[in-house]
Amino acid sequence: MKTAMIVVAGGQGIRAGGRVPKQYQLVAGKPILHHALVHAADCPEIDHIQVVIGDDHKSLFDEMIREAPPTVGEKLAPVVNGGASRQQSTLAGLQALPDTIETVLVHDAARPFLPGAVIRALLEAVEAGVGAVPTLRIPDSVKRLEIDRVIEDPNRDGLVRAQTPQAFRRNDLLAAFAAASTDGYTDEASLARSNGIRIVSVPGSEALFKITQPDDFAKAEAHMQTHLPDVRTGMGFDVHAFEPGDHAIICGVPVPHTHKLKGHSDADVGLHALTDAIFGALGDGDIGDHFPPSDPQWKGAASDAFLRFAVERVKERGGVIGHADITLICERPKIGPFRQAMKDNVASLLGVAHDRVSIKATTTEKLGFTGRQEGIAAQAVATIRLP
Ligand code: MG
Numbered sequence: 001m002k003t004a005m006i007v008v009a010g011g012q013g014i015r016a017g018g019r020v021p022k023q024y025q026l027v028a029g030k031p032i033l034h035h036a037l038v039h040a041a042d043c044p045e046i047d048h049i050q051v052v053i054g055d056d057h058k059s060l061f062d063e064m065i066r067e068a069p070p071t072v073g074e075k076l077a078p079v080v081n082g083g084a085s086r087q088q089s090t091l092a093g094l095q096a097l098p099d100t101i102e103t104v105l106v107h108d109a110a111r112p113f114l115p116g117a118v119i120r121a122l123l124e125a126v127e128a129g130v131g132a133v134p135t136l137r138i139p140d141s142v143k144r145l146e147i148d149r150v151i152e153d154p155n156r157d158g159l160v161r162a163q164t165p166q167a168f169r170r171n172d173l174l175a176a177f178a179a180a181s182t183d184g185y186t187d188e189a190s191l192a193r194s195n196g197i198r199i200v201s202v203p204g205s206e207a208l209f210k211i212t213q214p215d216d217f218a219k220a221e222a223h224m225q226t227h228l229p230d231v232r233t234g235m236g237f238d239v240h241a242f243e244p245g246d247h248a249i250i251c252g253v254p255v256p257h258t259h260k261l262k263g264h265s266d267a268d269v270g271l272h273a274l275t276d277a278i279f280g281a282l283g284d285g286d287i288g289d290h291f292p293p294s295d296p297q298w299k300g301a302a303s304d305a306f307l308r309f310a311v312e313r314v315k316e317r318g319g320v321i322g323h324a325d326i327t328l329i330c331e332r333p334k335i336g337p338f339r340q341a342m343k344d345n346v347a348s349l350l351g352v353a354h355d356r357v358s359i360k361a362t363t364t365e366k367l368g369f370t371g372r373q374e375g376i377a378a379q380a381v382a383t384i385r386l387p
Helices: 032-042 058-066 070-075 086-096 116-127 170-179 188-194 215-227 269-282 304-316 336-350
Strands: 003-009 048-053 103-108 131-137 144-146 149-152 160-162 166-169 199-203 230-244 247-250 253-256 259-261 320-329 357-362 375-386
Touching: 003 032, 003 086, 032 048, 032 058, 032 070, 048 058, 048 070, 048 086, 086 103, 086 170, 103 116, 103 170, 116 131, 116 166, 116 199, 131 188, 166 170, 166 188, 170 188, 188 199, 215 320, 230 269, 253 336, 269 304, 269 320, 269 336, 269 375, 304 320, 304 336, 320 336, 336 357
Parallel strands: 003 048, 003 103, 131 199, 247 259, 320 357
Antiparallel strands: 103 166, 131 160, 131 166, 144 149, 230 259, 230 375, 247 253, 320 375
């Protein structure tokens, strides 16, 4: 049974806000459609992926697909343009499928996650000769509104929410499209059922949620935090000596002191240790490889650029930052009064919540170079999650 997935990606997604259509907006550094395609390509049950795009989205799609892993390229057919409606777009995808395809899954581009168990349940149902749709029960009471006024309290018994992908035998779905007399169906299951195909329900998944509103992007980011299985930890260490001055930049915060830190850049010992910790977790060299001290463009540079670059490398891999813990080692200056500002700054540079950043300070009991107040040392541990 050769199986194709048609990913309908022609919409504009106006409710989600943003400057580009929502399927091209980023979750964990990658477009939503990228995530949907990666998950589809990772499903061994799916042999062929047909994306249907909006007429004016070709350059957005091409830019996105350049960054996609090779697994996507192996299954992806050349894209086709959609029509004015969801129905016309799905039909364009159906008509582009090779003759060898027997089973079709039709999927929304705005659902970035795709549990394998749902795919298997759908395909098993289709083997029995029906169409299949993943559904979820509705735990809340249901109301019908007229603007903001409740005008009806429908009984929710037997009501479910329908998700995608929806599965059909290809020839059945083609026949149903040929027979469809209106253009108003919001999903393929309703079109197919109206045209004689029996549709059954299989258990859906909360992970199949659709990104519709601006808040849904945060939900998707949170989902990725808990569903990226490759958890990695890296450590970083850095030292900078003092030289005469009136403040030291530590974790991006100017701290008044009798000396400043000496270095090629702004010598931010805390951000350097953290940047190296992230490179360590990625297995991606160190700060000196990416920003050679011999390169004049980094002279006096603010070290946030180094940290932002490391964070970008994590996002390019489809990952997220889980946590960062920095220990600053010095007798002077006192870190305590600046700790909150440092934490705020680091959390903002990493793009994470405050409780995912820790800044600690210690002395070496007047021993060694830090004890003699010749400089500051910093250690950092970073935890990242990758797909
Ligand atoms: Mg350094």
